[in-house]
Amino acid sequence: MTRTNIPLRIGGRPVAARLRAGAPKLTREVLARLRAELPAYAALPAEELAGDIAEITQHTLRVFADVVEGRLAVGDVDLAPQRASAAQRAEEGVPLDAILTAYQIGVEMCWRETVDRARPEELTDVLALFAELLQLQRALVGAVAAAYLDARRFLDEPGRGGRAALLGALLAGEPAAAITGRTGLRPAARYLVLTLALAAHPDEARPGPCAAIAARRKLRRLRQALDPHTVEPMLTSLDPDGGLALLPIGAAAPGWPDVRALIAHAAHEADTPITAAAALAEPAGVPDVVERNAEVLRLVRGGGRGPGLYLFTDVLLDYQLSRPSAALPGLAELLTPLDHKPELLLTLETYLTHGRDRRATAATLHLHPNTVDYRIRRVTTLTGLSPNRVTDLHQLNAALVARRSLGVGDAGA
Template sequence: MPHDKPLCVGGRPIAAHLRARAPHLTRRVVERLLDELPVYAELPQEEVAGDIADIVQHSLRQFADVLERRRPVRPADLHRQRDSAAQRAEEGVPLDAILTAYQIGAAMGWNEIADGVGPGDLPDFQEALSCLLDFQRQLTSVVSGSYLEARRLIDSQEHGGRHALMTALLSGEPLGRVIHRTGLRPAACYVVMTLAFAAHPDENGTGQRARVAARRKIRRVRSVLDGFAGEPALTTLDGSGGTVLLPVPAAPPWESLCEVVAQATKAADTLITAAAELAGPAGVPAAVTQSAEVMDVVRRTGRAPGLYRLADVLLDYQLSRPSEALRGLAGLLEPLDSKPELLLTLECYLARDLDRRGTGAALHIHPNTVAYRIRRICELTGLDPARPTDLQLINAALVARRSLGSP
């Protein structure tokens, strides 16, 4: 139903006044956006003076039309705001900054309307406020929906591109086709990591809680890795671990990688064991294989959680390679297979640098008992830990046994 009398405040029609003040008000809104929202200040000046200013003025004039017609705007009439939100999403402007910009524009427009309001203006003032709230609600809904849909498509494309790039790097296939198809280029170097996650207490069981806990753990680890790389890391992770390719411009200090694993452990609230190697794009497949082998050695030898490289497990790694000598080394300690207390004492004795008292304390036995057991080991194997050459053989034999899965 048409209204004969326009909404007025201070003796002037609100719609006409707002429409006349729109150019001046637009300049003031844009200045405030640049002053209060750093992300807008980082946009090209041409875009700020063009697209951003245009959408501000268009929204102000559109609200003036709403006040003049005294009926809500149709969703189809908000197509320019919808397109603008999608463009900001492509540019990486955060949604909260966009919504804040609309709130700033609405507040400044309302202050312009409210200037000079008197007691007699209350009915029109209240109706104008109701129109503003409805207009702002529709704007928020349309802008948010358009932005999120655009981000979903962008993220899907980027995720698909990263997945294709990682697949090509892992398989060693030529990268030219992937670069042409996705526009993504490989980094100069990658920190190739194999990760193993301990289960979080909340993952116990098989219900929804366990699945949510696993996803949360993975998300927190990825967040730490992305923060270190400065961009999304290439990952294939599940609740137990997986493979990570961290893009880096050059070899980072080993200490910084250890700190990343420590931060990921803290963020995930569970223990993380990792093995890492550095490789160029062409060397990624070999580095993945080697880091997985280092991880296998770390697990077999019962090392503590943390980050490892090949240099940390050289002897164990080399002795875990298949060879005729491996079984021969393991066989040196076969006489102890039926005497597990002697094997346990030997491992403990070597771990404590041949200290009888320390070994006795660890095993809760008397040092003299330790001495007796070491003599028995010498008698049965012919190897004496006190002789340097025998000590090397004993260490190698223990590693060989672990590599072959001996108890």
Template sequence: MTDHNEGTPPLRIAGRPVAGYLRARVPSLTRRVVDRLRADLPVYAELPAEEVTGDIADIVQHNLRLFADVLERRAEADDHRFAVQRDSAAQRAEEGVPLDAILSAYLLGAEMGWNEISAGAEPSDLADLQETLAHLLAFQRRLVSEVSAAYLETSQVLDVQQHRDRHSLMAALLAGDPPPSYPAGARPSPLYVVMTLALGRHPDESRPGSRTRVAARRKIRRVQSTFDHFAGEPALTALDGSGGTALLPVGVPPAWEDLCALVARAARAADVPVTAAASVVEPGAVPAAVAQNTEIVELVTRTGRTPGLYRLSDVLLDYQLSRPGEALTALACLLRPLEPKPELLQTLETYLQQDLDRRRTATALHVHPNTVDYRIRRITQLIGLSPARAADLPRINAALIARRSIGP
């Protein structure tokens, strides 16, 4: 510490030397600061008692004594005097204590220290009060800078390591690798919500320039944040602007309604439609779940269903009928006579979507109900099956599904 004020009278408030008074009050003031930390900051209340009364109390004492030295010499402290605070900030980062809580703790200590040394001040103490306060503010600026830098440096290292571990764990799960190949720093969850997503395009992604990339990253980040909040920890994700895969660690299978609500929240957060398929499996079943979910999302998208969350039971008939084979081709061929007349295919699909209601079908197609009747009769003549006959409906539905599966 550099002394720029040798021979200068000590700072005095209420008739007492400020530095000496603060040193004498360090033990009792430390206890009161620690009590306030545990009462006012929940993060510190959750730390082990021996850590708060040990390491944390030591830091409080160190700060008070260091500030007493600053006041005695009326000069800033040298860099090496902040090594303890830097080490403490790094340790708190490793423990996951939020930076805002740490800085709040330092500010609380400064507030209580100021109240202690300024108590009983008289108007004649104004000059010394002002200088003492100036030293306190400079000391706090230095503390905040040193502590924040050490915390963020450690956090960055930890984030890189955790990101690498999560990426390695996800790669191992997607590949179906056995547990011994998992990264040492990452433990698999007992269960995962395996989710495959198709993300709609945000309007900002259609604008020229760098805004497209920014909008895509923002969309992905908001979806990721929604999943992290649901899981209570960072979810394992591989997402780009069009969608991808997410593995959400869970201890017990969530209710399907909760997963549907999760996808709805992700869609609102990203401000885009989200189509997804999900299943809850153990780590070893992740590859098969991803493969099946991918097929479900492709099927849902191809058949024009509304966005939202789907499972196999929601598309069971479509899924089965989308399997390749001679039967699938034969079913699709049933509708081939309608291909030269696109309006007939459109009428047939709309008629089925409207539960065979000719008036609602006419409204949806913007035609007269008599036109619908005529087209239904024409469809029956061409394919030999009538949507008005209950016995023919399953084959017509199956033919439409098969046609969508293999294309016209």
């Protein structure tokens, strides 16, 4: 922005100060009109209207306040949030005409808000304000339309198809040279392979188009959280329930605490719990790693563990005991006395999941801690095994894994 003149005053008060003071109220009024007049905006999830759309409305009002306060010209940097918002709406399928109409509604309401107390002697400032508003509208329309169309071109670009072909070739185990010859893309030297399970966002349960919009928004935010951590465009096959993400990495492999923090960040940005299995793989090893990651996720979720990042080393016992073995039936039979007492099985597994913390177990199951103690004593009486004896603890864990592997009873929270 470049300063050109003195601030404008209307109604005896600087226009910029009035705009800033009235921004929250004007934002609510703009959102109400968007919902009432534009079906595309009425279909958006309430969280998005109150979040992203409200935020971009207030930002536009602040930009206009800066314009009229210092008689400034709008630059590209000032409209970066509007361009980003337009790209997001393009990904969500909101029509371009609805977006441009939304900005026109905002400009119109901003005009009415600033001139409703104009005095006859302020005509010069009113005309100057009108000229500034037209300049802002022209800049907004150009920036928003260009960003929207760029986003649509990106969504439809042939390169995305090429990356999909590259991912398919890696999953099929094709040699690197054959992949490059067929797709024109060279595989990375190594990948961080993430297998993701995504919980549903509450907005996905709403009827109508809100569910699909919420699902697309969740995936967009997930990709935005992961993408800055790759040296090349990542390869993904994702749907609202989860899927695969292959992140090309450089010579230095990321530390697992950093990957754990990345998954936590992605869950925060997507506003949904994420359970992930991760491993490093060279191109030739991708199929095996993907298969093993899927097994890790199965064991983690089957064992009632919470969201977060899991490695193969986190489930070594479960993995080994879930392999076909003559010992599995015998291990599973250790808990046969609990077959008709699902409340005891549930309490036992929850108790072990929480590291034998009776209070955490009670809170999870909505029980009194004394009830947990009673049930654990009953488990010991019926099975002869106590989770509070080290030797028995290993056997109980193994028995629960064996039951899950064999599909016996109701073992598992």
